[in-house]
Amino acid sequence: MTTYDYDVIYIGSGHAANHGALKLVKQGKKVAFVEGDKLGGTCTNYGCDAKLLLDGAFQVLEDVQNFQAAGLKGTPVLEWDKLMAYKHQVIDAFPKLMGQIIPKAGIKIYPGYGSFVDSHTIHVNDETITAENIVIATGQRDSTLPIPGNEFIHNSKDFLDLEQLPDAMIFIGAGLISMELASMMIKAGVDVTIVDIAEHPLTNFYDKYVDKVVDKLQKEGVTFYFNETIKLIEQQNQTYLVTTNSGRTLQADYIFGGTGRIANVEDLGLEELGIKTSARGIVVDDHLRTAQPNIFASGDVIDKRIPKLTPTATYESNYIAKVLLGDESPISYPTVPYTVYTLPRISEIGLSISDAQKNSDRYDIKQVPYGRSYDTKRNMDAELTLVYEKATQHVKGASIYGNDAPGLINILTFIIDKELTTTDLEQIIFGFPDVSYNLLGRI
Known part of the structure; x- marks a missing residue:
């Protein structure tokens, strides 16, 4: 029987890795991270977390502008240097904190960029480490136009x-x-x-x-x-x-x-192992395994049609942990909500409005101008469009326009996944006068 240094090695330490890794450690597995950049990955250090810390100030500016006609006078002055300092104060502490938490949890960290020697061996810096299973969680990076300048x-x-x-x-x-x-x-x-x-x-x-x-x-x-x-x-x-x-x-x-993002698949030694990649990332099966059955891929590095988001990376990380603990079920994704944080926001989930319009014999479309029903000065033109399946009257998709869209889409995620009907919602008392209360009364 072959003896390995670790049960599982993760190449990367972001959401596609750390959630599942912590589950495995709690079950007695020996786990290591190989990380060539900051601990925590892109979302924590260079992506959504950092961006949202800046975004909050602009949401305030948006609200102030919307309430001008309601008697709120003046406009706050944005001091970008102080806002950026605030972002650094919060975000820059995370890698150091994770550098303390991860070893305390029992996970060994190998700083550096890893590459495969064989299907069970990783070379990082001047050493090689082995594992029974390896998870590639290297994420994506911004693409660059191939033009002069x-x-x-x-x-x-x-x-x-x-x-x-x-x-x-x-x-x-x-x-x-x-x-x-x-x-x-x-x-x-x-x-x-x-x-x-x-x-x-x-x-x-x-x-x-x-x-x-x-x-x-x-x-x-x-x-x-x-x-x-x-x-x-x-x-x-x-x-x-x-x-x-x-x-x-x-x-x-x-x-x-x-102009888009590309998967970090270079310099890993995947081709030598027969692991296939495409322009979208690493090709995996319905258990997130690559062509090498002991090597998995997780998160944004996967070639997939499911939205490449932090929550889906977390879901995949947790799923792989279950597989490594003996669950043989193929991955089954729930309905995935996603949001663009413009001002106002737009959120989507499930069957798209355009697809529903092409299949009008199967689906009904209902538009709800919910912004007119509660906080009109802030969300006068806020609107929700719902897709219903005619045969069951279950909600199958939704699009929301308005600054409350990210929170409302999470409620609709629950409604769609659990196939709740209007009758089901009538049996629940929601907080009033929150926007969700006014919205749910119209579903």
Whole structure:
């Protein structure tokens, strides 16, 4: 019988790794992390956690603006340097804290980038370590356009360390990250331009609500150029000139690249092990196993159609732990909600509105302008669109526009997953006058 150094080695220490690792340790398994960057992964250090700490101040600015007509006068002054210092105060403490918590939990940390020697052996720095099972949880990184001058393009990690706001920014791409940051920057007084190759931004979201966000941003001063690609970026003194495929020339102090993210699969030695990868990540089976049955992939590094989000990474991490503890069930994802944190927010879950519209014989669509029913000055145009299955009257999908969307979509997640009906909801008393109370009375 082969003896290994560990029962499980995780390459990466983010949400795709640490949740399951802690479960395994509690069951007596010997576990190690190999981490070449900060402990905690992208979300904690360079992604959603860091961004949301900045976002809160802009939500306040949004609320103040919405209440101007109700008697709230004046506008708070945003001091970016102090807001960034606040972000660092909170976020920079996490890796150090995890560096204390993880060893106390019984998990060994190997700082450095790991690569496979064989299916049970990892090389990190100047040593090799072995494990019965290995989980690849290396996540994704921002992609870069292959154009002249791409060295001047900044990514989300750069932005979340930005010490001083520029006078003007150009966002390349109109995806989630660009639209979220643009919503913030225009409120900070930055001149914002967004250039996108497509005809419409945020293609995974209900186009009616996306149009609302675009219209609002345009009224606030954001300039959009759709059906345009970037050909060239040139530095001119302290600014940059951006040339598009149509010959348009744009100028800004800061260029942000929001053209997507790619899986971190290079330099791991996967090809030598016969582990297949695609442009979207590592190919796995219905147990999240790679071509090597003792090597799993977890989180954003997986080639999958399920949204690549922190909650799905956590779900996969916990699932793999159950498999390693003897559960032979294939993975079955619940309905996954997702949100774009523009101002206002848009949240989606389940069957899309567009798919329901294409199958009108099976589904009914109901629109609820819930913003008119409670806090009208703050959410006058807030709206919910629901998809019902005609045969059962179960809610099968939803899209929400409004600043309360992230919380409301979590309630709808429960309703959809548990197939609750109007009759079921009538048996529950919700807190009043919270927005959820007013909303649930209309489902």
